[in-house]
Amino acid sequence: MFRTHTGSTVCPDVLPVSEYSLYVSKFDAYKHCSDVVSAYATLSQTLGKKNPFILVGETSLPETKCVGSLTETPSVEGRVLLLGAIPYKSLPPLYQHGPLNIFVSSCENCFNIFLDTLVSGKSMFCSNMITMSEFGKDAALHFFLFDSKSQSSVLAEALSTPALLNKLSSATVLQSDKFYWNSTSKKPGPGRWRWPNAQKKVVAR
Numbered sequence: 712m713f714r715t716h717t718g719s720t721v722c723p724d725v726l727p728v729s730e731y732s733l734y735v736s737k738f739d740a741y742k743h744c745s746d747v748v749s750a751y752a753t754l755s756q757t758l759g760k761k762n763p764f765i766l767v768g769e770t771s772l773p774e775t776k777c778v779g780s781l782t783e784t785p786s787v788e789g790r791v792l793l794l795g796a797i798p799y800k801s802l803p804p805l806y807q808h809g810p811l812n813i814f815v816s817s818c819e820n821c822f823n824i825f826l827d828t829l830v831s832g833k834s835m836f837c838s839n840m841i842t843m844s845e846f847g848k849d850a851a852l853h854f855f856l857f858d859s860k861s862q863s864s865v866l867a868e869a870l871s872t873p874a875l876l877n878k879l880s881s882a883t884v885l886q887s888d889k890f891y892w893n894s895t896s897k898k899p900g901p902g903r904w905r906w907p908n909a910q911k912k913v914v915a916r
Contacts, residue, residue, distance in 0.1 A: 722808045723801065725794060726765070732836070732870070733805055734813040735767045735824055738775040743815045743838075745777045746862065752786040753863040754870070759790045762870045764813075767794045767805065806831035810876050811869055814843060817856055822846070830887040834879035836869055850879065850886035 736742040744766060751764045766778065770793065782791040797805070806812055812828045814837040819825065822842060828835060835851035837843045844853055852869050855861040869875060 721804060723804045725797070726805065726808065730761060731763045731765045731792075731809045732811040732813055733765050733767065733809045734815070735802060735805070735828070736814070736816070737768045738766075738770060738772045738778060740774055741817045742774070743817060743856065744774060745781055746856075746859070747813060747815055747866075748778055748781040748787060748791050749859065750862045750866050751791060752781075752784065754867055758867065758870050759787070762810070763789075764791045765794060765805075765809070766792070767797050767802075769796045802827065803831070806833060810834060811836055813837065815856065815862070816840065816843065819843065826887070826890055829883050829890070832880055832884045832887070834869065834876040835883055836866060846886075846890070848886060850882035852879065 734744065734747060736744060738744055747764065751759060754762075764787075775793075779793065781787065782793065806828055811834050812831060814825050814828055814835065816822070816825075816838060817840050819840075819842055825837070825843060825846065829847065829850070835847060837847055837851050837853060838856040839853040840856055843851070847853070852865055852875075854865040869879075
């Protein structure tokens with residue numbers, strides 16, 4: 712996990728726009744990329760043009776075809792961009808230069824991308840599913856994943872309220888600090904149990 716909110720990064724040439732919303736994810740059904748594209752289709756033309764939606768991730772899975780067809784519809788054409796796979800080390804600048812990072816997975820076991828997004832110090836828009844709600848808490852805007860109206864309304868609120876985005880950006884910095892090694896190594900995280908004798912020295916027999 713890399714921290715980016717403590718220093719500046721250069722905006723990569725791969726980005727075609729100056730302001731955008733970003734979702735880094737593989738194109739799998741449980742990542743709900745197509746649902747986000749559909750939510751973007753409900754935004755006003757002005758709001759959509761000002762904040763294009765950029766998807767970054769492997770495009771070899773079947774869900775890619777569904778997302779690709781949606782991006783060609785008149786309501787989102789030119790406003791939703793698929794950049795494909797980008798090396799992991801090149802992701803920090805992408806997280807940091809957009810006002811809103813998105814994570815709408817319906818289930819996660821190892822959610823490194825979620826934490827990478829959190830430590831960028833930018834606002835987050837994510838589903839209310841475990842573990843996103845558990846680790847994001849009040850530092851993110853949560854919506855009901857299987858309610859398209861909820862997703863659309865929360866997304867519109869985020870992109871049309873700069874003061875809210877600034878508030879959330881500060882909150883992600885504080886929330887992400889809880890997950891660094893110097894903190895997590897000293898106490899169990901949410902839902903974890905520590906062995907009663909974990910701190911006792913092993914006595915040789």
